[in-house]
Amino acid sequence: MTFRHPAAGTHPAFATPSYGSTALRAPKLAPLSLAQGPVELSGPRFDTSVLYPHHDDMTRQSTAAPLGERIIVAGQVRDENGHPVPNTLVEIWQCNAAGRYHHPRDDHDAPLDPHFNGNSRVLTDAQGHWKITTIKPGAYPWRNHPNAWRPAHIHFSVFGSSMLQRLITQMYFPGDPLLGDDPIFNSIPNDKVKERLISRFDWSLTQPEWALGYRFDIVLRGDEATPAN
Amino acid sequence: MREPLTGSQTVGPFFHYGLAWKPGEHLFPDPNTPGERITLTGTVRDGKSELVFDAFLELWQPDGAGQFGHPNQGSCAGWGRVNTNAQGVYVAQTVMPGSVQGAAPHVMVVLFARGLLKQVVTRIYFAGDARNAAEPALQSAGARAQTLIAQPDPARPGVWVWDVVLQGDHETVFFDL
Numbered sequence: 001m002t003f004r005h006p007a008a009g010t011h012p013a014f015a016t017p018s019y020g021s022t023a024l025r026a027p028k029l030a031p032l033s034l035a036q037g038p039v040e041l042s043g044p045r046f047d048t049s050v051l052y053p054h055h056d057d058m059t060r061q062s063t064a065a066p067l068g069e070r071i072i073v074a075g076q077v078r079d080e081n082g083h084p085v086p087n088t089l090v091e092i093w094q095c096n097a098a099g100r101y102h103h104p105r106d107d108h109d110a111p112l113d114p115h116f117n118g119n120s121r122v123l124t125d126a127q128g129h130w131k132i133t134t135i136k137p138g139a140y141p142w143r144n145h146p147n148a149w150r151p152a153h154i155h156f157s158v159f160g161s162s163m164l165q166r167l168i169t170q171m172y173f174p175g176d177p178l179l180g181d182d183p184i185f186n187s188i189p190n191d192k193v194k195e196r197l198i199s200r201f202d203w204s205l206t207q208p209e210w211a212l213g214y215r216f217d218i219v220l221r222g223d224e225a226t227p228a229n
Numbered sequence: 230m231r232e233p234l235t236g237s238q239t240v241g242p243f244f245h246y247g248l249a250w251k252p253g254e255h256l257f258p259d260p261n262t263p264g265e266r267i268t269l270t271g272t273v274r275d276g277k278s279e280l281v282f283d284a285f286l287e288l289w290q291p292d293g294a295g296q297f298g299h300p301n302q303g304s305c306a307g308w309g310r311v312n313t314n315a316q317g318v319y320v321a322q323t324v325m326p327g328s329v330q331g332a333a334p335h336v337m338v339v340l341f342a343r344g345l346l347k348q349v350v351t352r353i354y355f356a357g358d359a360r361n362a363a364e365p366a367l368q369s370a371g372a373r374a375q376t377l378i379a380q381p382d383p384a385r386p387g388v389w390v391w392d393v394v395l396q397g398d399h400e401t402v403f404f405d406l
């Protein structure tokens with residue numbers, strides 16, 4: 001098999017001047033075309049041994065509930081041909097409700113929540129579905145430009161069945177006023193692709209008296225030779 | 230109808246707790262894995278030759294017999310994730326990869342960091358392997374092929390050094406796969 005190459009405009013360019021950290025880290029030379037080999041076409045297989053207690057519920061990983069608005073986030077991992085990606089590892093991390101990461105280098109003057117680590121790990125089911133419970137992350141400032149603030153977001157890392165499907169991305173929330181000026185969100189050239197990084201509020205995931213639900217589907221590269229569903 | 234892919238976004242600076250993996254630096258924890266035990270290590274530098282302290286590499290390879298994965302060794306044998314430290318250094322413990330379908334043995338590398346809006350992807354080959362001469366990836370890299378080849382450290386038996394330069398002079402060859 002061969003994975004289809006992403007359409008132009010799907011992923012950001014390495015050099016994105018509005019995101020300052022790309023200046024010295026973006027490669028200057030274009031990547032060389034290479035045929036996909038057997039190493040790249042395979043990949044690790046993770047099983048339930050990599051899961052930990054309350055791996056899918058960031059509100060239950062401590063002795064008390066974290067502060068913030070409890071939410072449910074769920075979605076499907078599938079490939080661009082419409083085929084579900086089953087049993088694949090999704091790693092998820094985020095800051096707390098006040099906009100601070102549980103990370104020694106995060107010096108934002110906002111409180112740490114002793115009951116919130118902000119990490120989760122799930123395996124998709126046979127149909128590619130996954131679901132977590134967490135709290136809504138806060139916006140946070142960064143030093144990219146004057147008065148720069150990141151829109152609220154949750155980080156996602158996905159494997160797929162081959163290392164060529166490997167993807168790290170960020171999920172945003174509908175109606176966030178910070179999205180329009182965020183250099184990272186806006187680094188995606190194609191508007192349709194960009195919009196799909198915004199989760200959708202979903203009544204069917206919303207639990208009465210408990211938590212609002214948001215849907216975030218993730219679409220990975222698929223086999224060039226496989227017709228779409 | 231084909232669906233648009235999900236776009237990539239940077240891993241950011243604060244991934245360490247979200248992507249913590251133990252033992253991430255051991256690609257083959259089972260001591261009975263076929264292949265010569267080696268250490269792969271090196272630095273990651275940016276366009277000013279500054280050390281990159283907040284990157285991580287994922288390595289993926291077959292064992293010394295050219296086989297992928299080992300259900301009896303854990304489902305992700307052959308895969309590892311190593312962060313760069315404050316000195317921009319990564320260290321991975323693995324085995325010399327075997328050949329797959331006759332190709333020159335190599336390790337796949339996927340590197341993420343703050344300032345990279347998507348991963349860079351490359352391969353590590355090993356100096357002195359006669360199969361390197363006919364390897365299409367090395368041939369296509371021309372004079373830059375040296376950036377793809379790990380060198381044995383004469384002072385430390387079993388240690389292979391492979392450095393990454395993200396940008397500028399001696400920029401590492403990255404692949405569009």
Ligand SMILES: [Fe+2]
Pocket residue numbers: 150153155241
């Ligand atoms: Fe973030």
